[in-house]
Amino acid sequence: MIVPISPSSPFARERFIAELAVQRASILTKRLLPSSPFDAATTVGTNGITSSNGPATTTTAGGATAPRPNHLDSSHLHNGYNYARKNSQMSKSDASPVTAGDFAAQALLISAVHGAFPDDGFVGEEDANALRRDPELARQVWEFVTSTHLDDAASDALLATPATIEDMFDVIDLGGKGRGGPTGRFWALDPIDGTAAFIKGQQYAMSLALIDGGREVVGVLGCPNLRLLDDDDLLGDGDDASSGGGRTPVEETSVDEYGMGLMLSAVRGQGTIFRRMGRGELLDARRIEKVPHPAAVRAKQLLNQQDNGHLSVPAPAAVELRNLHFIDSSVSTATLSEKTRQLAEACGAPYPGTEVYSSHMRYAALVLGGREHVQVRVPKTRDAAWCIWDHAGSQLIYTESGGGRVTDLLGKDIDFGSGRELTRNWGLITADYTVHGKIFELVTDMLKADAAAAQ
Template sequence: MDSPYKHELGVVFEVIQVATAISRTVLQSLLPDDAGSAANPEFASLQASLQVLKDDNTFVTAADLAIQAVLLRVLNFSFPTHRLVAEESASQLLASPALLSVVTSLAVAHSRANPFVWAHGGSDLAAHIIPLFNTAAAPQPPAVTPLDPTWVIDPIDGTAAFMRGEHYGINVAHLCGSRQILSVVSLPLLAPGPTTGPITDADTTPSSGGTILFAVRGHGAHQRLSPSLSRPLPRHADALPLAALSSVTCHGTLESAYDTLHAAVAARLDIAFPGTNLLGWVPRWAALALGLGNTTVWVYRRRDRYAKVWDHAGAMLLFEEVGGMVTDVDGKDLDLSRGRLLSGNFGFVAAPRSVHHHVLAAVKTVLQEQGRADLLANNDKI
């Protein structure tokens, strides 16, 4: 695919391969093997060194941290004037010299194995980990200009699923202001080539080479099959019947989700529910791009709950580039210019462009029927 972002894509393709390899190395250490290593004290000690509990009661693993270190270093080396935004802070590394040592060793060893990455910052990566983490975790300006280039990174989306050996995604997005320009997503446990849905988190193929998807705005979404070969992902029909809607969601897992509403919207639209059921948002957006489903609705239980930019930036572009439309529950475009949280938006409604308005109307109707008009914007309330 020819595009004005060929250089940026080339850099990300190299470094995301290293990120994928790091995730596989750590995953093999986190999961017990057939020899019963889960009962081995040494195995338990290794697990403890590779995963820690964060202040928000979620886990972060050595894979998240090592991947973020490599991605930040190569992107900063290659594009030194661009902003960086990433999920993880340096707090766990600063609190645990042992964890910092494990993360540094992982990042350096895998960087050394890739000549491009080693030459593009990998050779002095260890000295930059803490400063780059601090930069990428800093509060972002309240607004950015349309020309401000930014890289947004989610080193592992779906960490809880990753720790169980289920589907997870590695997300790299390039923005100019709030505009998504480029997306590269790695799905290490999804077999390459055509896939049929629905799938769940546990429907993995660990022995496969994984799948890399990418998109550049205005140039479609593609699946990378080799360094010299990719295939365009099929676009949704311009006039899709409502009967062709199919769901991609996460159901019965997250306390923040309004699960009963999601099920009621699906019933109103006569969509099988939950359909393709994936925990991580990045795998969900990828599933929508791959045609494993074509619709997702996400409403939080509270109006003051906001999505995190790294879960969606770039990955949404994959779906948009195959004919999908993404808004919030109020029908507004997603504003990615507000920093680390999508504080100008509430929830998500995504569907093929030709039927998006039907899905959005169903969401608003069900919210009214369930007595939750408080979750609608003021101008939508009766």
């Protein structure tokens, strides 16, 4: 069912600008992939599916065609990509790679949102120090930023772009030097989450989240490489979560080579929607709702009890431990996948389930999979503090998609008002509310046993 988005609903403009900004930045990243399809003649239809053998035109919603804007040629793009890759590891303290795409995407995202909401703050992964030290890299990033546009002129006109290279540095620094905090509004963003996978042409994501008073209120997640054959294929076999066997369309190497992938978005209290991404105006959106949110179920039960004297709204079937499907990344340097395996064995569930490197793509796997899909992350150290941009927005998209609950390993809600890092939380449990409590008890017992063994 196509979902109409009312322009008068709360945070409607914030969501709209954020979605356009993510789509524009996604176009940039697709052009920078090692085997970019957008250097050849391609067409994008109204469903976002791209054909590689058509003329270099864009099909609009009304069926008309228009020439594509000029793009950088393949050699220019890939030279810049390879240059950034070769010189990529100088600006991240955790030794993970950063490319020219990370800088350019952050500049595009922040400039778009800052132009529309100039009083809002930002917290982003990158700052511009490396660009100021490296004029050649700065020039490549500037060319990527200024050459990336939406094909729809009206949509593109809504998104600001840095006017000069110095403006680009300043815009990037709005995120890289932003602090966040418990009061006011700020946007948390990850321009390319999973850069190591992005370099390989695998799954990566782009996240943009509005935090207000320490809580997520808007979340937009772009998944430019996510390949879906059909919109009806999204929710897998998760409708009957008690029977297990659900599947997720997220696979590391199942890549949308000729299209623009998928976008997920949510506003607090308004549910989660998805749409295919294109290269112009936003395409039609559809709602994801695996089951009614538990708060909505309780409200309806109370209302019916008052009206009829009995309960007539059944609660969703509970997810069984043995049917859990674990989303994980065994190559992660931040968490102990062996503990996830140990938990799966305690549940009687198979392991591994779905392996995805990008943090935000793991949330996408949870949203697009069945209710039995879960994620449990045990940090390697007790003092580990995760970055806000690796989680903000996607958690809201997950909880708004159905009856999901997100806490840390101590059972506390995630506090997005603690600054650039989630210092008030440790670890992660992301699961359907009917099974979250059972998982929490098992994790607590496992950690207590580890502590006792260490004494």
